[in-house]
Amino acid sequence: MIGYLYALAGVIIAGFAQIFLKKGAMRPHISFIRDYLNPHVIIGYFMMALTVFCPMLAFNTGLNYLNVTIIEAVGFIFVPVLSRLIFKEKFTKVKMLGFAVIIAGIAVYYL
């Protein structure tokens, strides 16, 4: 059980990392270097680097590759929800159906 929590923590941290990266991408362009050397992007990639350890911790509890990969599919719910809440991205029925079909596809592929 704790293994799933590690895997889920990885997905949640990676989801928030994407939010920081997007915040960084929305800053006015000053120079190519400043597109990367700004607090949002640095925090985003620091969080990304942290997520590398989550699957390792999950594997150590006995979870296999398949279990962890399926948990990672939660990202396809989590990131759109965060995008909606934080960036007010609009979600039409077609877009939501698209995400549902993607998640179904991942489930069919791995399960």
Next chain:
Amino acid sequence: MKKITIKDILFLQAIVVIYTFNGVLAKMSAKTEPMTFNFFAFYVAEVAVLGVYAILWQQMIKKFQLSVAYANRAMSILWSALWSIVFFHEKLTVKGMCGILLVLAGTILVNMDPESRKSDASKTEEIKESSEEGGTE
């Protein structure tokens, strides 16, 4: 308002393809003897691939809504399956193929939605304009 073009989507997919090479390299490095030259070469190549991916991804999410860019990442399932056939001579099951087709259909649905085709670059422009008006630059 600027629109996301097919070219933008193809470019985003090319970045996803780069990302999937990380998996190929990881698999190749797993087959080498640890602590040998090849082992480290694969490791360096993996980091380099991730670096290139990170630089390009950051440029793409300027244009794409985050949810749309993220949906396109799901296509890594297709590219990874393709590389396992090409490089590792693995076989794809019917179930696997069905899964990939569903992911492809879902990604197309998200990309085709008119709401998804609105470029997010204009948001950055709005921020720029308002900060210029406020004289904070």
